Amino acid sequence: MKFKLISASSVFRKGILNCIMRIFIFFFCATMFGSNHVSSQNAEININEDKVVTVDEVFKIIKAQSSDYMFIYPEKLFESFPKVQLKKGIIKVDKLLDLALSNGNVNITITENNIILIKEKSKNEKRTRKVFNDKVDIKGHVFDVNQQPLADVNVIISDLNIGTFTNIDGAFSMELPHKNFHIKLSLIGYKAEEVDLASISDLSNITITLKEDLLSLDAVVVTAKKTESREGTSTYKIESQAIKQVQAMNLSDVLSLLPGNKTEQVNLTDPKQASIRSAVTSDANSFGTAIIIDGAAISTDANMQTKNSSSLDGGKSVVAGGVDLRSITLANVESVEVIAGVASPKYGNLSSGGVLVKSKVGKSPYIVSANVSSTNYQTSVAKGYELNDYGVLNSDFSFAYSSGSPTERKLFYKSFNLGLRWKLPVFEGLDWNHFTALRIGHSDDGNRHEPEEVYKNEADVKSTSYQLSLSGDFPSSVLGKINYNFSGSLVNQHSFYDTYVLDGPYPIIESLESGTYSTVYTPNAFDQIRDIKGQPVNFNGMVNASQYLHLEHFDFNFETGIQYTFDDNTGSGRVATGNIAHSQDIAGSRSTTFEKIPASKTFSAYHQTVIKRYGESSKQQLNLGIRYDNMLERYNLWSPRMSFSTKHNNFTARAAWGVSYKAPAMAQLYPGKSYIDYINFQYYANNPDERLAVVTTYVYQPTNEHLKPNYSDLKEVGFDWSPDFMNFNFTYFKKDLRRGINTTPELLLLPKTVYEVVSAEEGVQPIIEPTGEVYNIPRTVNVMKNNYYESTNGIEVTLNPKRIKETNTEFNFRYSYLESVVTDKGYSIDKSAYVIGDNSVRYGVYENALNKAIRSFGTLTLIQHIPSLRFVLTLSAELNFKESTKYIGTSLYPFAYYDTDGNYIEIPEENRTNPEFADLKKDENTYTTVGTPFYSNFNLQIRKETKQGHSFSFYANNAPWYNPTYNYLGNRRKLNNKLSVGFNITILINNKSNQ
Amino acid sequence: MKETILKRVGLTKLLAIFLLTTVVMSCSDDDSVANLGNLQVQLELASELNDISLEGIDVSITNTVDNATLSLTTDANGSALFDNIAIGTYAVIASNVTDDYTLSGTANNVSVTIQETAVANVEVNAVNSNGGLVIKEVYSAGSGYITLFKDSFVEIFNNSSETLYADGMYIANIFGDTGMSGDTALSSVLTDSDYVYTDVMSQIPGTGEDYAVLPGKSIVIALNAVNYKEGSFTPDTQLDNTDATLEHYSIDWLEAQGRLGNSFFELDNPAVPNMTNIYMFDETNFFRLITSSASVVLVSNEASFSDSDIVDYTETGSTSTYKLMKISVDEVIDAVDILDNSGASEFKRIPSALDAGFTYVNADGAISYTGLSSRRKIDEVASDRFGRTILIDTNNSTVDFEAIDFPDKYGYNN
Structure with missing residues (x-):
């Protein structure tokens, strides 16, 4: 969106490099600014004692403690809403709003000025929201076969290019725009797993078991796998079992698993160069392989x-x-x-x-x-x-x-x-x-x-x-x-x-x-x-x-x-x-x-x-x-x-x-x-x-x-x-x-x-x-x-x-x-x-x-x-x-x-x-x-x-x-x-x- | 020849008997002293010669007045008696040809007087039939790592009894694989055996009498007239080639042709004249001779070369082509085919007409830096006979050559 601020004519007038650097300076200022903004939106609200209140009262509590917020909503919208149970302690605004409005059929819009617009959803909107518009919080735990939690498991949503790691208790959490994603879990020594979130009913408590990557598993992959990847087209992935299988001493040995490459006699006394997609070996080609x-x-x-x-x-x-x-x-x-x-x-x-x-x-x-x-x-x-x-x-x-x-x-x-x-x-x-x-x-x-x-x-x-x-x-x-x-x-x-x-x-x-x-x-x-x-x-x-x-x-x-x-x-x-x-x-x-x-x-x-x-x-x-x-x-x-x-x-x-x-x-x-x-x-x-x-x-x-x-x-x-x-x-x-x-x-x-x-x-x-x-x-x-x-x-x-x-x-x-x-x-x-x-x-x-x-x-x-x-x-x-x-x-x-x-x-x-x-x-x-x-x-x-x-x-x-x-x-x-x-x-x- | 001589003798005897009868008849008729005398021809071997039989030598006498000629063959003592011949002055010629030598002697103005026996002592000399210039030694194995093949040379020897001149003759390295494993026989590609093929050829300079080779002596044509003992830790194993007659230098020649001159193995000793460069296919081939086992020909100074003598040589399985110069076998004075090992006969590079066999310095090959050299053997019989060093030249290097442990440059000169 922000690219549009700079017209094409100015790009060429002021120099491309200059222009692009400006775009990025702009971006980074925006990042810093944005982060400050977040802290404001997520102001912490102090709840002094356990109590049960109406939604309207929740808004009053927020406004009392953080004057930044303005709530706009139809009168009596919340009359039918169940009361909210608040526990003593500190809670962030967004969590508090989630808690207060989670059971209602409403749309929340937070503007840049911390104006919060709340309106009732149509029936149609409700369906859409379920499928697409609702942000999904996923929470899960990763265990090994002995039910021991696994830390440092890399949890990746490759479609979104995001990922996280499990903590020492094996727990991870992520916020996703919707649940039509696959998550990939990988950890050293374990066989990577892929889970389709759409097939999981309770996203707040996903339990995944990783098995050790051993030959006792039913399936092992010992060849290069053609994969879909964000990194590029026609990508081939060679994973640890395949690396072990070719007894690779260095990178050149695993490249033999690609289509068109042969297993070469191992000889470490000659330099090895990569050659991707070429019928001739040339320095020009190898030099161009990153x-x-x-x-x-x-x-x-x-x-x-x-x-x-x-x-x-x-x-x-x-x-x-x-x-x-x-x-x-x-x-x-x-x-x-x-x-x-x-x-x-x-x-x-x-x-x-x-x-x-x-x-x-x-x-x-x-x-x-x-x-x-x-x-x-x-x-x-x-x-x-x-x-x-x-x-x-x-x-x-x-x-x-x-x-x-x-x-x-x-x-x-x-x-x-x-x-x-x-x-x-x-x-x-x-x-x-x-x-x-x-x-x-x-x-x-x-x-x-x-x-x-x-x-x-x-x-x-x-x-x-x-x-x-x-x-x-x-x-x-x-x-x-x-x-x-x-x-x-x-x-x-x-x-x-x-x-x-x-x-x-x-x-x-x-x-x-x-x-x-x-x-x-x-x-x-x-x-x-x-x-x-x-x-x-x-x-x-x-x-x-x-x-x-x-x-x-x-x-x-x-x-x-x-x-x-x-x-x-x-x-x-x-x-x-x-x-x-x-x-x-x-x-x-x-x-x-x-x-x-x-x-x-x-x-x-x-x-x-x-x-x-x-x-x-x-x-x-x-x-x-x-x-x-x-x-x-x-x-x-x-x-x-x-x-x-x-x-x-x-x-x-x-x-x-x-x-x-x-x-x-x-x-x-x-x-x-x-x-x-x-x-x-x-x-x-x-x-x-x-x-x-x-x-x-x-x-x-x-x-x-x-x-x-x-x-x-x-x-x-x-x-x-x-x-x-x-x-x-x-x-x-x-x-x-x-x-x-x-x-x-x-x-x-x-x-x-x-x-x-x-x-x-x-x-x-x-x-x-x-x-x-x-x-x-x-x-x-x-x-x-x-x-x-x-x-x-x-x-x-x-x-x-x-x-x-x-x-x-x-x-x-x-x-x-x-x-x-x-x-x-x-x-x-x-x-x-x-x-x-x-x-x-x-x-x-x-x-x-x-x-x-x-x-x-x-x-x-x-x-x-x-x-x-x-x-x-x-x-x-x-x-x-x-x-x-x-x-x-x-x-x-x-x-x-x-x-x-x-x-x-x-x-x-x-x-x-x-x-x-x-x-x-x-x-x-x-x-x-x-x-x-x-x-x-x-x-x-x-x-x-x-x-x-x-x-x-x-x-x-x-x-x-x-x-x-x-x-x-x-x-x-x-x-x-x-x-x-x-x-x-x-x-x-x-x-x-x-x- | 021998048969013809015998026939001639038979005829002469018949004639003599007829004449004798006639004379006896006439004597008895006249009963007076005839104008006849005897001539005893006694052959004597020239002082330096040995082991040459004087029996059966043709001796002919010619009367200087009427040119009447009589012939006899000598007896075991080398004498022949012409009796009752017309008195007068005779010229005596003794001659004989064998496979090994040509014998000849003359005596002029021998007077035969009436009823006397004149004795003519005729000194006969002999010329070995393997005379002329021959290749005495080819050294290209290298005498050590440090020297590499830089000390290679070819030695040319005068087998005759006369001074010969090497001016204008060519020395050519004969191209082709030497019979190591994986080699290709030259003759499988270039099949015309009327020629030998060279990639490097140079010519002895001079205008006719500049490079004399004395009888029984030799000249040495070195790659470099450099003393390789200089600075060497093992000077005894190295050669001093500064005594070479001629050396090679081609930087200026190559560069004048527009080619790359390169100091690789190229040194110019100002004291030693340079060979004239004639042909060099590959300008990096400064060795001149194939390293280790080089076949060499000595070519007549009457030969000349042109573009039309260039032939292509491409081995089976190879994509590279060599441009070689061909040399007619008729122009070759001497040739020696030196191959890698004793089993390399099919790799012969020189046609049998020039060299019926081949030689090698080591039966198993592996020659580089061994210091081994190929030297022509001495013909002991002929040398004894003639009292000077004569080398075997049967046009078969298997017989004529031997391998020696270290080059023997000028070794026969003393």
């Missing part, structure tokens, strides 16, 4: 740990490629929700979905878990402490170690993660849930130097991150529920690379300025060290408010928020020693500092209106959202996000459209200088004193401020059909990722002066002089551009036939068809394939081909659960129907070339195939279609729990050790990984069920 832990997005935008600025190669550190999923451990994770479709406008700075990780809250025994596979070891311990008046504290610690290969110790990965999450009741009486969370993670990833190994390429990439987040929610009378999340993180990154360079002697050139230098030589072998110290700092603040409005058959839910993110890197930069850049064809990089790089700031605001309509047998929901981002202080970006679904009986049709943007990484915007060195003259005499080299350094300073945020547009339509015997979901989507950042080669021509010896005396360096001859030598540099375009058409299907109750057998089929067309809008440069004699190479300029990748992949899972044995077995058949890559619009011939003088010469189309350009023709099989035939892979997972809740599990990936082969260009290639197995033991210590 990883959000308890509402706080993990930002990697300020990761600058590149070994070489011209290639953005971060080695073991993922630069401009998103979050390394290895760092997200799951010791204290209750559920993982993956948004594959259109994300709620709450989520920004993403272009390819998001992964929401929700931590556990609540008391728990010590959960000690150990995972072992041939190369990986992981242990974790988690515990929830009930601190009574001081809330509840959840802690987790995990440690992982991996050696990459069972027979070699070359690679290693070590990490530990400590998480503390403290839920603190802020104000007694106020329904304010506040969380303080601290996460400390450390990882150490690298290559050892084995003593017997003469090639030394030591790498040690360390990262220690500290993240503190303050989040919570509280109700406000005007703005509804307020959510806030402030998180700050600091990461100390230290990448150390030490290579023993054996291919010397090289001319030593470590100049930081362009120029031509005389220099000497390194020894035969020398150490080359790159020491990169980065310190990404991130601050992320978000506040949103949600309101609810109910009109006739419609429920409206409004959510409005603002967000500010700040990313900077305060690290000292890269120190390179022995980094003689002329070692390879690519441009090298030298020491640099990160200090002068400006911080990346994003201000965002969003609004979402959710409209629900309830009919007799149908239900519609429309989400209309818009997000505004001011990225990098120069891009004003609007992202509409909307979805619609309509449900008739057991059939739901849905459609969604959303736009999103992802800001470029700081390493892309400010990659730093590249150094190109070339040798003018070499004189490697027998006598070391006589040796001399002349080397020219050219410093290439990229200016990438023009890089724009990439753009992603996702459209999807789908339907869900859930008759009694099954659940079937089908989604078709089209995802366009535009303006992703990749590199395009550019040719530089650099002057090379030729030198000659004028005189050479024994024992000293020779005297040299330029001969006067200068010729241009070509070098290529990689320039970053918004040239990456990826368009994916896809189908996702999940099919769950009804569980066979008699045998507790369940099947799950998930399937995805992905067809990605990747284009690089740039061109490529390649030099002549051969040169004869004194001829010169030319640099051909070629169109980039479109790359069309298809992945058609399904997983059929058999879940056999035997509750009496506390045993569950899953057998998955991974069906690779098709995996292929082909090129479209390819030409082996250049459309132009550069000669050695740098002249750009176009080749007319009809001449391109002429023999005179034979040296520029690409190899005949450059564009070879690669495809695999149908093949399958079988994975087995079994888990057994004891009565006490301890569990033991085992997995075997590629259990039958089946490695089919296929013919690839006349060669045999093998499919599937080797057989790999792993074990997990989880022990509960101090569990009350073992007492």
Whole structure:
């Protein structure tokens, strides 16, 4: 409503940002004002003794004690009302009015001036009120099977985006606009329950029993479940039983449960990146996947740990490629929700979905878990402490170690993660849930130097991150529920690379300025060290408010928020020693500092209106959202996000459209200088004193401020059909990722002066002089551009036939068809394939081909659960129907070339195939279609729990050790990984069920 | 040949008997002293030679007046007696060809006087039939981690008795997999055995007589004329290549072509002349030779190369194509096929016409940084015979080459 106060014309006149900030300042003033107002309305009335009075007398008591109120009502309206019994003590006005008027057939309207209008209802009105207009107070208790109250149970009404927690007595209460809602109850270690309020007769005394989430239960969910979620469309939820079943060591393992993803061989020595809805893996796509832990997005935008600025190669550190999923451990994770479709406008700075990780809250025994596979070891311990008046504290610690290969110790990965999450009741009486969370993670990833190994390429990439987040929610009378999340993180990154360079002697050139230098030589072998110290700092603040409005058959839910993110890197930069850049064809990089790089700031605001309509047998929901981002202080970006679904009986049709943007990484915007060195003259005499080299350094300073945020547009339509015997979901989507950042080669021509010896005396360096001859030598540099375009058409299907109750057998089929067309809008440069004699190479300029990748992949899972044995077995058949890559619009011939003088010469189309350009023709099989035939892979997972809740599990990936082969260009290639197995033991210590 | 010689001898004998009869008849008729004399030709082996039989050598004498020629073969003592021949001055030629050598000797102005037996001592010399320039050693295994393959070299040896000039000859690395597991045989892709195929080729500079190779001596063409003992902790295991005859340097050449010159393995010793770069497909292939087991050919200085000699090589199962230069086998002077291991015969990269076999430095492969080198063996018999080092050259490297533990650069020169 308040948006209307600001006309569209003023929006554009005064600046969008300004305007939006004003809206929110207005909102927040209103919140504060509103809260004061509430205290007035809810003035406390002192009843000095127990008495029985008429309604009119109640009004007099109120007016006597609080002059703020004025009551307007027809005379004699209350004559027929029963008398009111008042008890001695203090009662709030609203409660007192409720008490006085609860038995009458009246409508109460409280205006802003505390004028209370009371009038008699018509009969029709009475019916409506019962169904819709009457606010419903629900009260309930949650118990375990032994009738012990359960505290800290999260009670959520997801339709209203509100929730609360049970107190120490297991009690909860909520005020709802009507009773047509489902409440969800979840607690660590217990199976979540969902209750339809409409089916409960006495809402003031709901009793819910939660059962421990053990395999002795009748039904357990060990697969990713397609859910309806406020967070976005096409969301998949992976809950604790599923996380246990895949024996997940980190976030990447659970993503294998999504349609289109495979179970990968566990290997902790390679970085893991998310890939959602794409047939190709690309940094642009992974970078656009947001990883959000308890509402706080993990930002990697300020990761600058590149070994070489011209290639953005971060080695073991993922630069401009998103979050390394290895760092997200799951010791204290209750559920993982993956948004594959259109994300709620709450989520920004993403272009390819998001992964929401929700931590556990609540008391728990010590959960000690150990995972072992041939190369990986992981242990974790988690515990929830009930601190009574001081809330509840959840802690987790995990440690992982991996050696990459069972027979070699070359690679290693070590990490530990400590998480503390403290839920603190802020104000007694106020329904304010506040969380303080601290996460400390450390990882150490690298290559050892084995003593017997003469090639030394030591790498040690360390990262220690500290993240503190303050989040919570509280109700406000005007703005509804307020959510806030402030998180700050600091990461100390230290990448150390030490290579023993054996291919010397090289001319030593470590100049930081362009120029031509005389220099000497390194020894035969020398150490080359790159020491990169980065310190990404991130601050992320978000506040949103949600309101609810109910009109006739419609429920409206409004959510409005603002967000500010700040990313900077305060690290000292890269120190390179022995980094003689002329070692390879690519441009090298030298020491640099990160200090002068400006911080990346994003201000965002969003609004979402959710409209629900309830009919007799149908239900519609429309989400209309818009997000505004001011990225990098120069891009004003609007992202509409909307979805619609309509449900008739057991059939739901849905459609969604959303736009999103992802800001470029700081390493892309400010990659730093590249150094190109070339040798003018070499004189490697027998006598070391006589040796001399002349080397020219050219410093290439990229200016990438023009890089724009990439753009992603996702459209999807789908339907869900859930008759009694099954659940079937089908989604078709089209995802366009535009303006992703990749590199395009550019040719530089650099002057090379030729030198000659004028005189050479024994024992000293020779005297040299330029001969006067200068010729241009070509070098290529990689320039970053918004040239990456990826368009994916896809189908996702999940099919769950009804569980066979008699045998507790369940099947799950998930399937995805992905067809990605990747284009690089740039061109490529390649030099002549051969040169004869004194001829010169030319640099051909070629169109980039479109790359069309298809992945058609399904997983059929058999879940056999035997509750009496506390045993569950899953057998998955991974069906690779098709995996292929082909090129479209390819030409082996250049459309132009550069000669050695740098002249750009176009080749007319009809001449391109002429023999005179034979040296520029690409190899005949450059564009070879690669495809695999149908093949399958079988994975087995079994888990057994004891009565006490301890569990033991085992997995075997590629259990039958089946490695089919296929013919690839006349060669045999093998499919599937080797057989790999792993074990997990989880022990509960101090569990009350073992007492 | 032998058969023909025998036939010729038979004919000569017949003729001699006929002549003798005629002379005897005429003598008896005239009963006077005839104008005839005898010539005994005694062959003598040149001083440095040994183990060469002088029996059965063809000796022919030619009368300088009427050019009448008589021939005999020597007896076990290396002598041949021409009796009752017309007096006068003769030129004597002794010659013989065997599989191993060619023997020859001449004596001029030998006078045969009346009724006297003139003795002509003819010094015969022998030339080994495996003469010419041969590849003596190919070293590309690397002698240690620090040096990598930087110390590789090819050594060219003069097997002849004369000074030969290497100017303008080419040294080419023969492209192709060496027979490790998973390798593809070059001959399965490039089937024309009239050629060998190279990816890196360089030429010995010079205008004709600049790079002399003395008989029984060699020249060394190194990758880098660098002393790798310098700064090494184990100098005994390293080579000092500053004594190389020639070295490689291609930065300037590549950059003048518009390609990337790169100091990777590229050093220019000003004291050692550089090879002329001819062809380099892959500009990062500074090793010149395939590391570990390099097959090498020495190509005649009469060869020349052009665009039309470029062929494509694409392995089965590969999407990358190599552009190779083909070299006609007719232009190859010497070739040695060195493969990874003893079982790699199907990976032979050089046609049998040039090298009937192949060699390897380690029967099980795994050659890198072993310091193993492939050296041509000495032909002991021939060396004894001729009194200088002569190397075996049967055009079969299985026979001709041996693996040695450490390179033996210039090892036969002393």
